[in-house]
Amino acid sequence: MITNLQKKIIKELQKDLPLVERPFEVIAQRLDMEEAELLQEISHLKEKGYIRRFGAALRHREVGLLANAMIVWRIPEDEIEEAGNVVAGFPEVTHCYHRQPLPHWRYNLFAMIHFSTKEECHEMAERIARAVGDYPYELLFSTTELKKTSMKYFAE
């Protein structure tokens, strides 16, 4: 269970970390607690996996990764575990999920890749596809970013 204190800390950590020498002291003051105690709580949240990652969220377009493709495969459900692990094993893949297929959308394995050009995405997709095996797949390039933000949990 998440305690009230943890919720308060999470709400602070989803803001932007202050750019001052002791940023956690600033947050600790807001929460009326000791800096050392806050650091301990944050480390604990990290260890427990509530915080998946602490650090910078980047705009990949701004770092020159202009081509982003979602690759989708149609894989027999009983082979998807193996295929998913193969796809996720590529360091170039940032996300890889198994999703429930639908009658209108029969692809069930999803992966994201990011490169400077579409050509590089195609090359990478081919490399991954060769490793995965002979299954139907498609690349869906993004053409416009309509929204990209971080979730605000416990916002009420």
Next chain:
Amino acid sequence: MDKLDKKLLSILQTDFPITAQPYHELGKKLGITPQEVLSRIADLKEQGIIRRLGGIFDSRKLGYKSTLCAMKVPEEKIAQTAEIINSYPGVTHNYLRENEYNMWFTLIAPSKAHIQKICREIKERSGIHDLIELPAKDFFKIDVKFSIEGGSQ
């Protein structure tokens, strides 16, 4: 962005020190002063490269549900539909993609019922009923860092 910025970004994505003086530690790793670390981060934010510095959470562990939705939106209704979809705080990403299903967005909400309610509302408000919802069954890999130094991470 110079070489040092790239190195800084690489470290900042996953190895931000949870210590009293994190920018000191970063400075030590990079061989620069904490002041320079701070000013470089400020610059990278101003350039829009860093969107946010902070915690990135596991929505499931926090008790939330998430899903991926796709809609078939006619060209002339794209702006209006995006406005409707983006108005929900739980919609964190929304992209146009080259496909019949051309609008793809992620949705996070406190429960499955909330997700269904929001999807229903989006369909009603946009007048577009071709919306598929594709919740994840398994996570093989989730949001690792971007490679910006050229090599693989």
